[in-house]
Amino acid sequence: MDKDTPTAKRKPGGQPGARKTHCIHGHPRTPENIRPGGGCRECCNAQRRAKRAANRPDRSVRPCGHANTPENTYYRSNGSVKGCRPCALERERQRRGATAVTEGRAIQRPNPEWFPCGHPRTEENTRRTKNNCKTCHRESQRERYQQDPEASRRAASQWQKANRKRATDRQRNWRHNNLEHYRAYARKIYLARASGKYDPETLEYLTIIAADPCAYCGGEARSTDHIDPVKTGGPNHWTNYTPACAPCNRAKSATSLLAFLLNRR
Numbered sequence: 001m002d003k004d005t006p007t008a009k010r011k012p013g014g015q016p017g018a019r020k021t022h023c024i025h026g027h028p029r030t031p032e033n034i035r036p037g038g039g040c041r042e043c044c045n046a047q048r049r050a051k052r053a054a055n056r057p058d059r060s061v062r063p064c065g066h067a068n069t070p071e072n073t074y075y076r077s078n079g080s081v082k083g084c085r086p087c088a089l090e091r092e093r094q095r096r097g098a099t100a101v102t103e104g105r106a107i108q109r110p111n112p113e114w115f116p117c118g119h120p121r122t123e124e125n126t127r128r129t130k131n132n133c134k135t136c137h138r139e140s141q142r143e144r145y146q147q148d149p150e151a152s153r154r155a156a157s158q159w160q161k162a163n164r165k166r167a168t169d170r171q172r173n174w175r176h177n178n179l180e181h182y183r184a185y186a187r188k189i190y191l192a193r194a195s196g197k198y199d200p201e202t203l204e205y206l207t208i209i210a211a212d213p214c215a216y217c218g219g220e221a222r223s224t225d226h227i228d229p230v231k232t233g234g235p236n237h238w239t240n241y242t243p244a245c246a247p248c249n250r251a252k253s254a255t256s257l258l259a260f261l262l263n264r265r
Contacts, residue, residue, distance in 0.1 A: 062253040205238035216248040216264075 023040040033041045062068050066086050074085045083155055115121050125134045131250040145152040160167040175182045206224060214221040221243035228234030231254040246251070252260045 015044075041208050108253040110265070199237075202236065202241070206241060209241065209243045212243040214245040214248055215242040216244055218243045221245050221246075223248045225252060227257050229256070232256070 023029060023043060025040070025043055027033060027040050027042045029040070035041050035044060046107050060068055062072075062084050064084055064087050066072050072085045074083045074088045110179075113121055115136070117133050119125055119133050119135045119137050121133075126132070127134050127137060132139075171209075193208075208225065212221060213219060215225075223244055223246060224241050225244035225248070226234045227240050227242050229252075230236075236239050255263075
């Protein structure tokens with residue numbers, strides 16, 4: 001075959017022996033499209049893309065075997081993808097041992113309904129200053145108090161002195177939201193300050209008067225009252241107890257017996 005009459009390499013639509021301005025696939029032979037070795041740059045790139053596509057794994061399935069869906073994606077705090085959600089949940093289950101981990105507890109970002117500790121992320125359980133779990137904070141405070149009670153009391157006293165208005169507002173709000181607990185706590189403090197203890201005679205007397213009517217109004221008595229109030233120094237002795245109904249007991253409160261009877265007239 002004559003060298004001047006090539007049959008394989010010719011310009012599309014051209015004549016044999018014409019100057020080649022395009023490659024066999026029709027790409028122009030410009031300086032920008034010619035590789036250092038003389039081949040077509042676009043043809044080389046197309047071959048590389050085809051080779052990568054043939055060797056590319058299936059993106060619909062993760063290497064771990066779970067489906068590559070938005071529901072199975074674990075996101076970081078800045079929104080970037082971190083990994084597989086089911087795998088992260090499994091690691092969390094192994095870390096906690098026998099503790100059950102639900103779908104929403106281990107991963108927070110897509111569904112922020114739970115803290116990483118497992119407690120629900122509600123308004124009542126979220127600290128306003130730090131935006132973390134209030135239950136875990138209370139548990140850590142109890143542990144710290146048990147380790148060193150004196151240091152905890154000293155720190156609390158210093159904080160109250162430095163933030164007196166804030167401490168007063170906090171106490172007022174707690175009393176308003178936990179009225180029954182506050183009354184029980186105040187009752188416990190009053191009884192602890194009273195002189196005397198519950199001796200066998202006092203306990204026997206309380207058992208005897210449990211079925212008696214109210215000493216003030218004659219109604220059904222479901223509680224006992226200190227005749228001489230504990231707040232004014234009344235003792236926890238059987239001579240200072242009398243049956244009383246709940247309304248009369250609350251009405252008498254810390255007033256003396258004579259003042260209470262005069263006010264009822």
